[in-house]
Amino acid sequence: MWNLSDIAKSVDEWLNSVMSPTWVLVVEMVVIGVLAIALFAVLGLVLVIMERKVAAYMQIRLGPNRVGPKGMLQSLADTVKLLVKEGLTPAGADKFLFNLAPFIAMITAMLLLAPLAFAKDFQIWDLNIGVLYITAVSSLSVIGILMAGWSSNNKYSLLGAMRSGAQIVSYELSAGLAIMTVVILTGSLQMSEIVKSQADGWWLFKGHIPAIISFVIFIIAVTAETNRAPFDLAEAESELTAGFHTEYSGMKFALFFLAEYINVFIVCAVGATLFLGGWMPFHIGNWEGFNHVMDYIPSSIWFFGKTFFLIFVIMWFRWTFPRLRIDQLLNLEWKYLLPISMLNILVVTLIAIKGWHF
Amino acid sequence: MFLKEYISDVYGAVKSMAIGMKRTLYYFTHHQEIITQQYPDNRDTLVLPERFRGEVVMAHDEKNEHRCTGCTACELACPNGTIKIITKFDISPEGKKKKAIDKFIYHLELCTMCNLCIEACPTNAIHMAQTFEHSVFDRAQLTKVLNKPGSKLQEGVE
Numbered sequence: 001m002w003n004l005s006d007i008a009k010s011v012d013e014w015l016n017s018v019m020s021p022t023w024v025l026v027v028e029m030v031v032i033g034v035l036a037i038a039l040f041a042v043l044g045l046v047l048v049i050m051e052r053k054v055a056a057y058m059q060i061r062l063g064p065n066r067v068g069p070k071g072m073l074q075s076l077a078d079t080v081k082l083l084v085k086e087g088l089t090p091a092g093a094d095k096f097l098f099n100l101a102p103f104i105a106m107i108t109a110m111l112l113l114a115p116l117a118f119a120k121d122f123q124i125w126d127l128n129i130g131v132l133y134i135t136a137v138s139s140l141s142v143i144g145i146l147m148a149g150w151s152s153n154n155k156y157s158l159l160g161a162m163r164s165g166a167q168i169v170s171y172e173l174s175a176g177l178a179i180m181t182v183v184i185l186t187g188s189l190q191m192s193e194i195v196k197s198q199a200d201g202w203w204l205f206k207g208h209i210p211a212i213i214s215f216v217i218f219i220i221a222v223t224a225e226t227n228r229a230p231f232d233l234a235e236a237e238s239e240l241t242a243g244f245h246t247e248y249s250g251m252k253f254a255l256f257f258l259a260e261y262i263n264v265f266i267v268c269a270v271g272a273t274l275f276l277g278g279w280m281p282f283h284i285g286n287w288e289g290f291n292h293v294m295d296y297i298p299s300s301i302w303f304f305g306k307t308f309f310l311i312f313v314i315m316w317f318r319w320t321f322p323r324l325r326i327d328q329l330l331n332l333e334w335k336y337l338l339p340i341s342m343l344n345i346l347v348v349t350l351i352a353i354k355g356w357h358f
Numbered sequence: 359m360f361l362k363e364y365i366s367d368v369y370g371a372v373k374s375m376a377i378g379m380k381r382t383l384y385y386f387t388h389h390q391e392i393i394t395q396q397y398p399d400n401r402d403t404l405v406l407p408e409r410f411r412g413e414v415v416m417a418h419d420e421k422n423e424h425r426c427t428g429c430t431a432c433e434l435a436c437p438n439g440t441i442k443i444i445t446k447f448d449i450s451p452e453g454k455k456k457k458a459i460d461k462f463i464y465h466l467e468l469c470t471m472c473n474l475c476i477e478a479c480p481t482n483a484i485h486m487a488q489t490f491e492h493s494v495f496d497r498a499q500l501t502k503v504l505n506k507p508g509s510k511l512q513e514g515v516e
Contacts, residue, residue, distance in 0.1 A: 058382045062394045320382040321375070336368060 004300050005121035032124055036113055040262055047261040048075040050308075051315055058319040085250035090153065093247065097151035102248065102255035105144035109262040111137050115191045116269050119279050119300035123192065130191035131183055134270055135176050138225065141263065142168040145227075145234065145244050148256070152247040160243025163326060164234030168225055170333045175221035177341040181207070181214040181348040182274040191273060198277035208356070210347045215275045217341050222267035223314055224329070226260060230321035231329060268310035272303065276310075279303040411471040411486040414441075414464055416504040423512040424505055426483035428459040435478035440469045458511055466492060467500040481515050 011031075015024045049064070049072060056063025064071035089095055115130035117123045127133060142165050149161020183189055185207055186197045197203075203211050224231035235243030245256045272278060279299035283291045324332065350356075395404070418424050428445045446460040476485055484504070494500060 054386070057386045057389055060385055060391055060393050062392055062396075316379060316382060316386075320378045336371075340368070 003122075003298055004119040008122060036110055036124075039113075040110070040258065043265050044258045044261055045075045045079065047265065047311065048078070048257075050311070051261075051318075054312065054315045055319050058316070079254065082250060082254040087250035087252050088247075090247050092153040094151035094153070097147050098247075099252070101144050101148035101151060102252045102259070104147060105141060105259040106255050106262075108137060108141040108144060109259045109266065111140075112263075112266045116266070117191050117195055117273060117278050118303055119298070122300070126190065126192050129189045131179055131189045131194070131274075134266075135172070135179060138263075138267075139168070139172055141259070144259075148248070149244040152244070154247055156240040156242075156246045157244050160234045160236070160240045160246070163236075164227055164244060166326070167227070167231060167233060167329060170330060171221045171224040171231075171337075174217050174333060174337040174341045175225055177338075177345055178214040178218035178221060179270075179274060181211065181345055184345070184348050184352050185211070187352075191278075195273060195278035195280055198280050199283075201283065202275065202277040202280070204275045207348065208351065210344050210351065211275065213344050214341065214348070215271070217337055217344070218271055218275070219310070219313065219317075220337065221333075222271065223317055224333075226263045226267055226314075228260070228264065228314060229318040230323050232323060233326055233329060236323065264311060264314060265307065268314065269303070269307045271310050272306035276306045277302075278306075406488050406490075410488050410490075411473055412489045413466055413471075413487050413492065414469065414475060414484050414504070415487040416462060416484050418506055418509055419512065422506060422509045424483055424509050425481045425512050425515045426459050426462060426505065427481055427511060427515060428457055429480065431478045431480060432475035432484065435474045437472065437474065438468050438470065440465045441475055459505055462504040464502045464504050465500065466502060467497055 012024070012028070015027055019027070052074070053063045053071075055061075064074035067073045067077045089098055112134060114125040115123065115127060115133055117126075145164045145168075146161045149157040149159075149164070152158070182194065182203050185203055186194045188194060188197070198206070200206075204215055205211075207214075227234045233243075235245070240246070245253055248256060279302050281291075281294040281297060281299070281302055283294060397404070416424050416426060428443055430443050430445075433441045433443050442463040442465075443459055444461040444463065445457055447455045448458045450456055471486070473486065492500070
């Protein structure tokens with residue numbers, strides 16, 4: 001059957017037959033870098049048009065419908081426009097930090113790709129602390145945002161960046177605790193192990209109600225962590241013009257914009273891996289025929305299907321709920337999500353020790 | 359007691375969120391009732407609301423007669439000097455002088471479509487038209503003379 005890991009294996013074998021192992025490593029790294037950038041570009045284009053179409057459909061509008069069939073080339077046209085625009089640096093800005101910030105945001109998003117399992121046996125780096133790596137690296141993204149806000153020398157940017165800092169620091173706790181429930185149930189931090197443990201059922205179903213609660217908390221917390229509505233206080237158009245990227249234009253703005261969508265993709269991919277079984281097909285108990293049909297669908301399609309479903313849920317949030325105030329935001333985290341997820345983790349630990357999960 | 363309140367808070371929040379999301383999902387899955395007007399494409403079939411105010415026009419009948427007596431009530435009612443009426447004196451066949459309009463000048467570029475002139479008019483000479491594509495390259499074209507050349511006052515309108 002056609003799958004990504006066979007392609008990767010045959011490319012590796014072919015490279016090993018024509019050059020020395022050191023060069024093979026270098027060439028493979030370059031290939032992976034190019035593929036990661038290509039994935040980013042494609043994801044950026046797809047997610048922007050998806051967001052706009054979802055928004056339009058939810059607001060009984062048509063959305064972009066002029067460029068290309070049904071407006072599907074709109075985001076490509078917008079990208080070309082942003083590419084040819086001038087990248088302005090304000091006179092009062094800290095030039096070095098101002099120009100560095102978008103790249104920090106982008107590199108953080110790029111680093112997070114490493115432990116994701118895109119398909120069966122298809123992973124850039126299957127390190128044994130994959131989940132810890134993701135939680136650690138994703139907290140770096142706040143540095144890029146704070147850097148952008150501080151160096152812009154603009155009150156809106158600084159306010160947006162500070163809000164974003166407060167928000168990411170607090171919501172990381174409940175996101176981390178929600179991730180922890182799956183780690184407790186699996187007993188491993190390795191991404192491939194976590195996926196393998198879900199061969200007989202996804203953790204969302206196997207872990208009873210506590211797993212569902214932690215899944216909901218995870219979705220809420222990552223929505224806040226990626227600074228998306230209803231938690232988009234960091235850019236709050238109506239109060240702060242555009243928050244931390246007020247002063248950015250052209251391609252540097254596009255990088256921030258892209259980083260936001262890439263982060264959404266990554267957190268949804270993590271959520272899909274932890275709670276919805278990653279590339280594992282959907283199986284129901286002893287239904288041999290049904291399970292066989294599900295196995296026939298390539299694992300990469302399963303992974304991207306689940307990820308895009310979660311992305312749709314996050315977009316659904318954005319176009320349904322109004323923006324929270326900063327005090328409401330922190331109330332929600334410290335008074336509701338954190339105590340609930342702490343209690344939840346105790347219950348999950350009990351389940352894991354007693355072996356009550358399926 | 360506190361715990362009960364806390365749990366009911368969480369329950370209420372989740373419930374109201376679910377209600378909101380159900381509504382948007384309904385819109386998402388029922389994509390027939392689009393509220394967007396495909397404007398330049400549907401110019402022929404475009405239906406505007408009855409009370410839409412596009413610009414002030416003066417109605418003329420088939421004998422090229424209008425109903426404006428030149429009383430300048432509209433000019434006085436206009437809050438920003440959009441209307442200027444220039445009057446003249448017609449000589450009737452009996453040799454009597456009678457006041458009539460020479461030019462009804464309407465500055466579209468100053469008009470806010472407030473409808474006060476139409477309400478002030480005692481003889482219903484002017485009304486709001488439904489046209490709205492008013493853009494021109496020269497702003498002099500926005501100064502319009504509403505009475506047609508050679509038009510006269512309708513019989514019986516005082």
